[in-house]
Amino acid sequence: MNTLTRALKRLNGTQTLGRGRAFWSSFAVTAVVLTLAPAFAESYIVNNLAYFLLWPFMALGLSLIWGHAGILSFGQTAFFGLAGYSYGVISINLGDANGLTWVAFAAALILPTLLAAVVGYFMFYGGVRDVFVGIVTLSITLVMETFMAQTAGPEWAIGTARLNGFNGMSNMPPLTVPWFGGEALVLEGTPFYWFVLALALVVYLALRWLVNSRFGNVLVAIRENPDRAEMLGYNVRLYQLAVFAIGGALAGISGVLYTTWGSYITPSSMGLTAAALPIVWTAAGGRKDITTTFIATVFLLWLSQTLAVRGAQYALVLMGAILLGVVLVAPDGLVLPVVRAVGRLVARKPRSDTAADARAASQEVA
Amino acid sequence: MLATVIGFAYQIADTFAFLVLASVGLAIIFGMMGVINLAHGEFIMCGAYLTVLTARAGLPLPVAMLLGALVAGVIGMLLEYFVIRRLYARLFDSIVATWAVSLIATQGMLIVVGPSIEGLKTPFGSFELAGLSFSWYRVLLPIVALAILGGIYWIFIRTQFGVHARATIQDPAMARALGVDTDRVYALTFGLGSALAGLTGALYAPTMTTVPTMGSAFIVQSFVTVVVGGADVLLGAAPAAALLAFIQSLLTASYGQLIGQMGLLITVIVVVRMLPKGLSGWMLRRSE
Numbered sequence: 001m002n003t004l005t006r007a008l009k010r011l012n013g014t015q016t017l018g019r020g021r022a023f024w025s026s027f028a029v030t031a032v033v034l035t036l037a038p039a040f041a042e043s044y045i046v047n048n049l050a051y052f053l054l055w056p057f058m059a060l061g062l063s064l065i066w067g068h069a070g071i072l073s074f075g076q077t078a079f080f081g082l083a084g085y086s087y088g089v090i091s092i093n094l095g096d097a098n099g100l101t102w103v104a105f106a107a108a109l110i111l112p113t114l115l116a117a118v119v120g121y122f123m124f125y126g127g128v129r130d131v132f133v134g135i136v137t138l139s140i141t142l143v144m145e146t147f148m149a150q151t152a153g154p155e156w157a158i159g160t161a162r163l164n165g166f167n168g169m170s171n172m173p174p175l176t177v178p179w180f181g182g183e184a185l186v187l188e189g190t191p192f193y194w195f196v197l198a199l200a201l202v203v204y205l206a207l208r209w210l211v212n213s214r215f216g217n218v219l220v221a222i223r224e225n226p227d228r229a230e231m232l233g234y235n236v237r238l239y240q241l242a243v244f245a246i247g248g249a250l251a252g253i254s255g256v257l258y259t260t261w262g263s264y265i266t267p268s269s270m271g272l273t274a275a276a277l278p279i280v281w282t283a284a285g286g287r288k289d290i291t292t293t294f295i296a297t298v299f300l301l302w303l304s305q306t307l308a309v310r311g312a313q314y315a316l317v318l319m320g321a322i323l324l325g326v327v328l329v330a331p332d333g334l335v336l337p338v339v340r341a342v343g344r345l346v347a348r349k350p351r352s353d354t355a356a357d358a359r360a361a362s363q364e365v366a
Numbered sequence: 367m368l369a370t371v372i373g374f375a376y377q378i379a380d381t382f383a384f385l386v387l388a389s390v391g392l393a394i395i396f397g398m399m400g401v402i403n404l405a406h407g408e409f410i411m412c413g414a415y416l417t418v419l420t421a422r423a424g425l426p427l428p429v430a431m432l433l434g435a436l437v438a439g440v441i442g443m444l445l446e447y448f449v450i451r452r453l454y455a456r457l458f459d460s461i462v463a464t465w466a467v468s469l470i471a472t473q474g475m476l477i478v479v480g481p482s483i484e485g486l487k488t489p490f491g492s493f494e495l496a497g498l499s500f501s502w503y504r505v506l507l508p509i510v511a512l513a514i515l516g517g518i519y520w521i522f523i524r525t526q527f528g529v530h531a532r533a534t535i536q537d538p539a540m541a542r543a544l545g546v547d548t549d550r551v552y553a554l555t556f557g558l559g560s561a562l563a564g565l566t567g568a569l570y571a572p573t574m575t576t577v578p579t580m581g582s583a584f585i586v587q588s589f590v591t592v593v594v595g596g597a598d599v600l601l602g603a604a605p606a607a608a609l610l611a612f613i614q615s616l617l618t619a620s621y622g623q624l625i626g627q628m629g630l631l632i633t634v635i636v637v638v639r640m641l642p643k644g645l646s647g648w649m650l651r652r653s654e
Contacts, residue, residue, distance in 0.1 A: 072458050074465075126639040131402050131461060135589045136634065138404075142586050143627055150624065272407075272582045276469050279462060313473040320469030327463045328452060 011205060013212025015068070015220065017289045017336070034197055038190040047261075050193040052301045053200045054257035059281040059297040060207055060290055061250030067287030068211055069243045070223030072130070075137030077275045078144050079112035079248040083255030084265035085148070086111045088169040093159040096173035099184070105175060108256040109249060116248020120241040141270045148267035168266030175260055187260070196257055203253070207290050210246075219243055251278075273316060280323045286333025295335050369497050374619060376500060381611035383507040386603060387570070388584040389591035390514060391563030393599040396592055398535060398555040400457055401450065404464040406563050406588060407581020408471040409438045413564030414571040414580060415479070418486055421571075427489060431568035435561045442560020446553045468581070475578035486572040503572065510569060512604075514562070519600055521558075531555060590630045594637045596644020605645050609633075 012019045018027070038046045058076050065071045090104035119140065123133055152165025163169060175187040175195070187195050210216055221229045222236050230236045259265045268274060281300055285293030300319065307315040326333060392406045403409075413434035421430040445467060453460035490502035522528035533541040534551045542548050566584070574580065591610060595602030613633055618626030641648045 072461070122635050122639070126635065127642050128635075128638050129642075131400070131457070132593060132638060134461065135402060135593060136638075139586050139589050139631055139634070142582065143631055146586075146627060147624055272579075272585070273469065273472070276465055279465060280469075283462060311477070313476045316473040317470050317477070320466045320473065323466035323469070324449070324463055327459045327466065328449065331456075331459065 007209065010209045010212045013208075013216075015211040015216050016208050016291065018291045031201060035194070038193060043189055046190055046193045048305070050196045050261060051305075052298045053193075053196045054261055055254055055281075055301055056200065056294045056297040057203060057257070058251040058254035058278050059285065059293050060203065061247035062278045062282045063285065063287055063290060063293040064207065064211070064219075064250070065243055065247040066282060067289070067293070068216065068223060069219040069240060070226075071240060071244065072134040073137045073244070073247065074134045074275060074279065075139075075141035076247065076251040076278050077270045078137070078141035079116055079251035080255035080258070080274075081141070081144060081148070081265065081267070081270035082112045082115055083108045083252035084259035084269065085163070085169065087256045087259045088172045088265055089158045089161040089163075091172045092161040092169075096176050096184075099176060099178040101173055101175045105256060105260075108259075109252045112252035112255065113245050113249040117241065117245040120244035120248075124237040124240040124244070138272075138275060141275050142272065145267045145270040148270070166267060168264055168268075170264035172259060172263055174263065192261070196261075199253065199257075203250070204290065204294060211290060215239070215242075276323070277319065280319045283323055283326045284334050286331075286336055289333075289336075292333055292335035296333060372495055373498055374615065376498075376505070377615040377619065378611050379508040380504055381615050382607050383504075383511040384570075385587055385591045385607035385610055386511040386515060387507070387566040389588040389595070389607070390518065390599070390603060391559040391561070391566065392588045393559075393592045393595060393603055394518070394562065395556055395559035397599045398531065398559075399450075399552060401464070402461050402589075402592075403556075403559065404461060404585075405445070405468040405471060406464075407583075407585045408468050409442060409560045409563035409581075410567035410570075410584050411471070411475065411576075411578060411581045412441060413438045413567030414574075414576050415475070415483075415567075416564070417568040417571040418483060418576050421486055422484070427486070427572070431565065431571075434568035434571070435565035438564020438567070439557045439561025442563075443553050443557035445560070446556035450556060451549070451552070472578050472581070479578070482575060482577045485574075485576050488572045507569065511607075514565070515604055518562075522600055527551070527554060586627070587630070590634050593634050594644055596641075596646035596648075598646035598650065600646075601649055602644050602646030605649075609645070 018024075034049070037049060041049075058080055062073065062076050065073050065076075087104050087108035090107050091101050094100040094103060119137070122128075123136060128136055148163065148168075149166045151163035152167075154162065156163045156165070161169065174192070177185040177187065179185050185191060211219070218229065218234050218239055221232070221234070222239055226236050255265075255269075258269075281297040282293055284300060285296030287293070300322070304315040304319065307318060322334075330337065388410075391409065392403055395401055395403050395406075413431075416434035416437050417427075417430045420433055421427050425433070445464075449463050449467070450460050453463060488501060488503050490506070492499050492501045494500070522531060530541065530546045530551050531554075533544070533546055534548050538548050541551075567580075574583070591603065591606050594610060595606035610630055610633060613629050614626045617629040637644065643651075
């Protein structure tokens with residue numbers, strides 16, 4: 001019991017915003033509404049919700065790397081793409097019988113984590129620092145894009161899976177859960193949505209726990225001053241390597257979910273434009289907090305999709321403008337000021353007793 | 367045998383020119399301000415578009431090229447004034463801001479001019495040597511690249527701006543105390559770097575298709591050259607480009623383009639591991 005309460009306290013530590021009753025009740029309401037959504041929403045909307053919920057993993061990983069540990073990674077899409085392609089190649093080769101898609105799923109999470117660990121080892125133990133980390137990571141994702149874009153010929157196949165160059169891979173099987181005796185449960189539509197939602201909730205809570213743990217506090221110490229952290233006896237490189245690998249794994253989750261969601265993955269998912277998007281989402285979320293990053297990512301995805309009806313370019317120009325605006329005038333992101341403004345409005349209610357409550361609530365939300 | 371040697375030498379010279387031209391603009395801004403300009407590729411794109419559009423409208427090619435460089439330089443100074451200047455104390459944020467500009471410029475160009483425009487013909491024709499055909503224009507590019515490096519050397523060593531710029535790199539506070547307008551130096555440096563990127567786009571405009579995303583064809587190579595060269599552009603750029611051109615040409619000739627690119631990336635990681643300040647840092651330490 002004691003360990004359980006301690007673990008729960010970790011969820012509410014100082015490295016996370018949203019610690020009050022108001023926050024947790026709205027969190028619970030949101031979770032319940034999202035879980036029940038398929039009961040009253042059309043399948044098109046459910047599919048869309050799954051799409052909105054599968055991207056934040058990558059943004060949360062970047063928030064961890066950039067916001068918490070102060071490492072500038074421009075190449076999270078490298079891990080995203082590697083996960084997607086791994087799932088494609090392995091699942092097409094193994095087929096979807098007997099739940100073998102989960103082997104592909106697991107491999108598609110392990111490979112990007114390993115790549116992140118190897119790249120991280122060479123960078124952090126090799127003395128690559130500051131802006132050079134950004135350059136190396138961005139170069140890696142761009143080289144991977146170039147590589148995949150030139151695999152059009154028939155000689156570029158792994159087993160029975162053609163890589164298909166610029167057009168990307170498609171027609172990989174969806175995740176399936178073998179069912180006793182009966183037909184296998186195919187994770188498509190609503191079941192897939194529930195799977196993504198459950199994963200999102202678990203990862204969100206796990207990350208809250210992680211950033212408030214000793215590990216999370218050391219990351220912040222390293223961000224604030226790596227030399228001081230080193231002098232205090234922390235193995236700075238090991239922490240950086242670990243957080244980079246976790247970030248790679250999170251980008252991998254997004255990559256594999258995206259690939260199963262649309263049953264395709266293309267080289268441009270690792271290109272310069274794609275690589276900019278996690279930066280936009282995380283910056284708009286204020287980088288340093290898991291919750292605001294999550295909210296900002298989902299909101300901006302919805303906004304992009306709404307605008308993309310007129311052409312993807314318009315949405316991307318807006319994303320660029322948002323990034324520029326955030327960097328120039330709102331370094332703490334867009335979510336927190338909005339929440340604070342709402343909190344102030346609520347707090348200004350005339351009746352004094354509710355005003356005090358509301359003020360307390362808004363402080364809790366913040 | 368002769369054909370192989372000549373072909374290989376041509377390949378190295380061609381890659382050398384590409385690496386020098388792709389990286390000088392980026393290197394000047396990085397060496398001066400520590401900012402990696404992620405919109406570098408878009409300045410190249412800007413120079414290429416202006417060259418193609420004005421040359422097709424009837425302007426002589428060299429004038430069109432200079433115009434492309436000039437406009438890119440002016441846009442660079444505007445970017446410095448309105449964005450970079452506000453972020454001097456936050457280096458990472460200024461880099462992220464240039465990425466935002468890159469995104470806006472690429473996608474904005476897609477909206478304004480569409481996915482591609484009709485290009486220019488490569489001028490001067492070609493000649494034959496030892497049974498191989500070479501383009502005169504591409505043989506000229508390495509010479510132009512060397513001339514540009516010479517010009518930068520002259521600017522930074524001989525002109526008053528160059529003296530002020532070098533003083534600002536060494537110690538901005540002291541330079542200010544001695545009456546150097548460091549803000550102006552930064553703005554001019556950013557403009558010079560952008561103009562050189564524009565010139566690169568202008569020079570390559572007749573040899574490649576002009577598309578809004580063309581900047582990304584240059585960006586990896588420019589990063590790699592800048593990292594290997596180190597902070598001192600005058601010293602580092604040429605040897606870095608020569609070393610990388612040799613490695614890339616050798617690998618490309620033996621194993622294909624992809625291995626050539628990966629070779630570049632591995633070289634960068636090795637160089638950063640062994641010489642964190644790049645070739646120029648190593649050369650400066652040796653000479654002390």
